[in-house]
Amino acid sequence: MELDVNRIELTPLTILTPLTIVHANSMNLDQKLAILADAAKYDASCASSGANRRDSRDGKGVGSAGGAGICHSYAPDGRCISLLKILLTNRCLYDCHYCINRRSSNVRRAAFTPEEAITLTLDFYKRNYIEGLFLSSGIIRSADHTMEQVVQVARTLREVHDFRGYIHLKTIPEASPELIEQAARYADRISINLELPSQQSLDRLAPEKNLGRTKQAMGRIRVKLDDAADRRKTGDRKLRHATGQSTQVIVGADASTDADFLARSDELYTGYKLRRVYYSAFSPIPEPSSVLPLAAPPLIREHRLYQADWLMRYYGFRTSEILTPEQPNLDLRIDPKLAWALRNRQDFPLDVQKASRGQLLRVPGLGVKNVDRLITIRRHTRIRLQDLAQLRISLPKVRPFLITADHHPARELLDSDSLLARLAPKPVQLELFGHAPR
């Protein structure tokens, strides 16, 4: 039997399956899902993991981690969760050159009603396909009209259906602050895509977008997030509010340098307390605009940017230490920490027994966890190379930079011109669908 969703009164008990619903415009929910899940896949700001997908659609086994629109993300506590990742519509008033859903793009268009998006979410959730929803949208009629629909989905899920799953809402900076605040009230995470690091780049590739407006919206969200965090501290258990905001930038769609991206990220982390900046390598889209490059940037560039981003957030590096005006792009051959160490050889070797935590964090091959373990271990014993190996630390990588009880690297080794060649990994082709850096 086919049902017309527009005539169905939804109650918390209403469960409709994609196969039984046909929308008034004759496109059924499966067809819409195929279009709107595919259109959402370009947004990296929910941290799709690209993990192998398992499903039971062949009739064997139970459960599914695949299927249209299901992607993987990381919850604030680090758990990997599956999300239904969809756009409410891929129609859009804007004409961002890099976007397949732009006004001038010749793609099939579709739109979910808020009720359809709610039904799909509940249905997938109750079948155990997903643990949450990632909802974004093209801009239809106006920013406010679109945000109202996005908020309606989240509000109905929370208030009518008591939905306790994870919700990530993409917000529109041009929407009214009240609507963005409402989105934050129902979502666990909200994000606004910055897309490009400067107004100059936006003017060229996304003429309707404005950096100042986006930053203003992020600033307002930050104030609300801080406010909610304070209220939580005072024991306000009833408060439901997003706990963080994130953004996405597109790398390689124009001439913006890695220094441009990292400087902007640094500003967003420090000034706006963003949880994450996602770097998404520009991927050529069907029927691309003539202002776009013909080829995608090497995937390794995206990977190096994530590594540099981690150095800023967890290792105490400043952007100006990672890149300089003379060297505005990351070295694609080696990770940015090794590149920094090779430029600052005078700071090494460091004595693992005496160096401060901050100094040890700068040693190539030492991660945060291992630095903390070493600091604990050295209280009781003189650390030897064998101890490093037991912590699965790469000895070839750390040996030139560290002094241990049984090892003192020769100064000539550290100063040698061949050190880079010895430490640079053999070139490997990154897999397009391999694990993305978290």
Ligand code: SF4
């Ligand atoms: S606003 Fe720009 S990036 Fe977003 S859907 Fe519309 S065209 Fe695409």
